[in-house]
Amino acid sequence: MTVLRIFLIAAVLLLLATLAVVLLALAETRQRIAALEAERSTAETRHGPIEYASWGNGPPVLVIHGAGGGFDQGRILAQAIGGDGYRWISVSRFGYLGSALPETPSTAAQAEAFADLLDTLGIGRVSILAMSGGVPPSLQFAAMYPERTDRMMLLSPAPFTPFSPEVEDRPIPTWAYSALLGNDVIYWTLTKVARHQLEAAFDARADLREGLSDEEALFVRDLIDTFLPASRRLAGVNNEGAAVDPSATYNLEAIRAPVLIVHARDDRLNPFAVGSSLAARIPQSRFLPLDHGGHLLLGHHADLSREFDSLLAE
Numbered sequence: 001m002t003v004l005r006i007f008l009i010a011a012v013l014l015l016l017a018t019l020a021v022v023l024l025a026l027a028e029t030r031q032r033i034a035a036l037e038a039e040r041s042t043a044e045t046r047h048g049p050i051e052y053a054s055w056g057n058g059p060p061v062l063v064i065h066g067a068g069g070g071f072d073q074g075r076i077l078a079q080a081i082g083g084d085g086y087r088w089i090s091v092s093r094f095g096y097l098g099s100a101l102p103e104t105p106s107t108a109a110q111a112e113a114f115a116d117l118l119d120t121l122g123i124g125r126v127s128i129l130a131m132s133g134g135v136p137p138s139l140q141f142a143a144m145y146p147e148r149t150d151r152m153m154l155l156s157p158a159p160f161t162p163f164s165p166e167v168e169d170r171p172i173p174t175w176a177y178s179a180l181l182g183n184d185v186i187y188w189t190l191t192k193v194a195r196h197q198l199e200a201a202f203d204a205r206a207d208l209r210e211g212l213s214d215e216e217a218l219f220v221r222d223l224i225d226t227f228l229p230a231s232r233r234l235a236g237v238n239n240e241g242a243a244v245d246p247s248a249t250y251n252l253e254a255i256r257a258p259v260l261i262v263h264a265r266d267d268r269l270n271p272f273a274v275g276s277s278l279a280a281r282i283p284q285s286r287f288l289p290l291d292h293g294g295h296l297l298l299g300h301h302a303d304l305s306r307e308f309d310s311l312l313a314e
Helices: 003-039 071-082 107-121 132-144 174-180 184-193 195-201 214-225 230-238 240-244 272-281 301-313
Strands: 041-045 048-055 060-064 087-091 126-131 149-155 259-264 285-290
Touching (some): 003 184, 048 107, 060 107, 060 132, 071 126, 071 149, 071 301, 087 107, 107 240, 126 132, 132 149, 184 195, 184 230, 195 214, 214 301, 259 301
Parallel strands (some): 060 087, 149 259
Antiparallel strands (some): 048 087
């Protein structure tokens, strides 16, 4: 067998393997999109359509996802921290999944869109559960609509003006997250061949995964899986810089709601100083610093669920 023939056979096999990967990735992406379409609802707001899912009965809670998320990741957060006994409204922020990306996609505009969504649902006052990139628009909502904000639980808050978006010791550079979520086939492939590396990129590193409960291990698995379809989250990821726009102002002293802020000192995605700064500026805030747990607060979900119930029962 000649060298050329061996090369041609290898090239054909590589082509067939690549084609198989592409077809499998696209098939799973289509299934995921179909599932999202079946779950979602849409409301018209002054800033265009906003997507959400609502379930449960009890006091209303608006759950606001972090960077790379969507209403599906808000659902995962609600199930991990909030549980049953509430009426959940999980929203997709600007540019995520089926929510519009308006010309002015500021965090204040996002807060206005949340208010319009609540008007559509006939909800006057609401509590908020927000994580990471969902915290800055939550702060805007609470400051702009104090009469509509009951209580807030803010987890691993992302930088907002005047903080810088760059973070030391981040597993991968900030710009790389956009590249990571830019292609469904590439992201799907990474979930199959480099899952532990993906987990580490989202700060679920190996030392934090040791000894996790079944519930928290499932949380990490679902979180990684629900970044697919990645391409439908890219516009939202690229808009995360709106939180640190120099023209954005955050009137934290105007927030009247009781607020619980939780941040781990070993968070490698968002600086611990963001959480401590919030606690210093929001009048009715309580700060719960954790020494260990990373960005996803792993190892503490059961305790945080009890904290959430206690906060809303006050």
